[in-house]
Amino acid sequence: MSEVTKLIHKYLRHDKKFPHVWCPGCGIGIMLGALIRAIDRIGYEKDEVVLVSGIGCSGRLPVYVDFNTLHTTHGRALTFATGVKLAKPSLKVIVIMGDGDAVAIGGNHFIHAARRNIDVTAIIVNNSIYGMTGGQYSPTTPYGMRSSTTIYSNIEQDFKISELAVTAGAVFVGRGTVYHAKLLDSLIEKAILKEGFSVVEVISHCHTQYGRQNRLGTAVEMMEWQRDNAVPVEKAATMKPEELQNKMVIGILVNKELPVYQNEYDKIRERAKGIAGR
Amino acid sequence: MAETRKKKDVPKIDIFKAWCKACGICVAFCPTGVLAIDEGGYPYVKEIEKCINCGWCEIRCPDFAITVEKRRKGEKILEEKGEETGPKEEEISPERIVAPGK
Numbered sequence: 001m002s003e004v005t006k007l008i009h010k011y012l013r014h015d016k017k018f019p020h021v022w023c024p025g026c027g028i029g030i031m032l033g034a035l036i037r038a039i040d041r042i043g044y045e046k047d048e049v050v051l052v053s054g055i056g057c058s059g060r061l062p063v064y065v066d067f068n069t070l071h072t073t074h075g076r077a078l079t080f081a082t083g084v085k086l087a088k089p090s091l092k093v094i095v096i097m098g099d100g101d102a103v104a105i106g107g108n109h110f111i112h113a114a115r116r117n118i119d120v121t122a123i124i125v126n127n128s129i130y131g132m133t134g135g136q137y138s139p140t141t142p143y144g145m146r147s148s149t150t151i152y153s154n155i156e157q158d159f160k161i162s163e164l165a166v167t168a169g170a171v172f173v174g175r176g177t178v179y180h181a182k183l184l185d186s187l188i189e190k191a192i193l194k195e196g197f198s199v200v201e202v203i204s205h206c207h208t209q210y211g212r213q214n215r216l217g218t219a220v221e222m223m224e225w226q227r228d229n230a231v232p233v234e235k236a237a238t239m240k241p242e243e244l245q246n247k248m249v250i251g252i253l254v255n256k257e258l259p260v261y262q263n264e265y266d267k268i269r270e271r272a273k274g275i276a277g278r
Numbered sequence: 279m280a281e282t283r284k285k286k287d288v289p290k291i292d293i294f295k296a297w298c299k300a301c302g303i304c305v306a307f308c309p310t311g312v313l314a315i316d317e318g319g320y321p322y323v324k325e326i327e328k329c330i331n332c333g334w335c336e337i338r339c340p341d342f343a344i345t346v347e348k349r350r351k352g353e354k355i356l357e358e359k360g361e362e363t364g365p366k367e368e369e370i371s372p373e374r375i376v377a378p379g380k
Contacts, residue, residue: 002345004336012342018297019341025301029340181337220306 004037011036011046013066021060025219027178027204028058028125034181035094035123036065038188050093052081054101057132057206058125061096075106078113081120089262092192093120099140100130103159107139114168117196118261123188124161124199127206135209146213165199166254172198173254178205179226180250187252196260203230203248289331290347291323297343304335304344 012018022028039049051062052070054077062069068091072080081095102110102124113120129147130136137147139159146153162175172194174187184202191198205211205222216222233251236244291312300319309332314324321344329346336346 002333002336002347004333005342005345008342019299019343022340024299024340025303026340029342030338033337033339033342179338181334219301220303223303223307 007040008033008036011040011065011067013064016064018064020064022057023208025205025207026057027127027202027219027223028061030178030181031123031125031184031202031204032061032064034184035096035188037185038192039067041185041189042192044092048090048092050081050084050091051096052077052084052093053096054098054106055132056098056101056130057127058096058098058101075101075104075109077101078106078109078120078122082113082118085118085120085262086265089119094192095120095122097122097124098131099124099126099128099159099161100138103161103164104139111164111168114165114170114197114199116261117169117171117258119195120197121188121191121194122165122197122199123191123202125202125204126161127204127210128158129206129210131206131209135206135213141210145210147210148213162199162201162253165201169197169258170199170254171196171256171258172252173201174199174252175201175203175248175250177203177223177226177230177248177250179223180230183250190252190255194255196258203250288326289329291326291329291335292345292347293321293323294343294345295320297341299341299343301340303338303340307338308335 020029046067049067050070051065051067052072053059053062054072055074059071062071070080077095077097081093084091085093097106102122126140128138128140128142130138135148137150137154140161141147141154142158143156144153162173165173172191174191176184176187178184187200191200203226205219207219207222211217211222229247230250231239231244231247233249233253236249298320302315305313305315305321310328310330312323312325312329313321313335316322331346331348333346335344
């Protein structure tokens with residue numbers, strides 16, 4: 001067995017049912033590989049890491065890996081993660097969410113976690129649809145696309161998750177696709193190492209629901225679309241806005257420093273103790 | 279160059295059929311066309327001598343069902359790193375075979 005697969009197997013829970021639950025060719029599996037490689041590269045112990053997920057296809061991810069894991073309610077993964085981080089700041093908290101989880105029902109938690117700058121890493125798998133529940137449209141379904149609940153076409157504009165995270169104040173925002181899996185490794189690694197609220201948006205594909213309803217083809221064809229429509233952030237800086245329409249910019253979009261919630265909270269506690277002790 | 283390479287240099291590709299879901303990603307994105315699809319839709323190694331050991335099939339496999347092993351260099355890495363890189367092969371393989379049946 002090769003080195004890469006060996007380390008993947010080091011972190012899998014082999015008592016769970018394999019092959020995993022996701023559809024053939026689903027990008028979540030590729031993302032799981034990238035996540036494991038990133039954690040292994042940093043060198044954390046299994047007990048140091050907490051994986052929190054909500055509901056949806058991506059919610060199944062922590063089941064398969066041997067870290068501390070939490071499978072929580074729909075949209076509330078970030079709230080549970082906030083609790084874990086504040087109760088035990090030494091843990092590295094990674095939140096796995098889908099697009100519906102993060103910006104639909106959990107949208108409010110998402111922007112406020114970013115605003116507060118809590119030291120958790122949010123990995124958002126964006127497949128543009130609610131895959132598990134039957135292909136209903138989500139806030140990231142692009143305008144004019146079909147889904148089970150927009151059978152004639154979607155009349156709403158879509159959320160751009162990374163841009164939303166930038167505006168909400170996340171200190172690290174990266175976007176990658178499952179086609180560019182090695183970029184994903186490094187984005188996730190940097191996001192985990194970053195102190196503060198860091199977001200990695202993973203553009204994935206749901207060929208079972210989104211692809212089928214919009215006639216976008218198989219997983220392979222949808223990954224080819226990702227390959228052809230992704231523009232590295234360095235190249236995007238030299239391009240005109242018209243050229244960038246319908247393209248997605250991948251790479252590190254924001255990397256800045258802001259005071260982290262936990263550190264500020266500790267300072268306040270010290271101050272309050274000082275006043276009380278007077 | 280592939281023709282002139284010695285046989286020992288050719289990497290070894292293993293496909294673990296019990297975990298493979300026949301999505302076709304490894305075959306579609308192999309840069310040199312090493313892999314091909316059989317009648318059942320599953321990948322098989324067609325022309326191993328073309329393999330350039332890039333490892334993309336392994337990295338993009340959503341089901342961790344394909345492995346590429348460097349023949350010569352791979353042996354060296356094993357000797358140097360040994361225990362640290364992960365559990366030994368014999369520790370993994372029995373679990374791996376048992377797991378899908380559960």
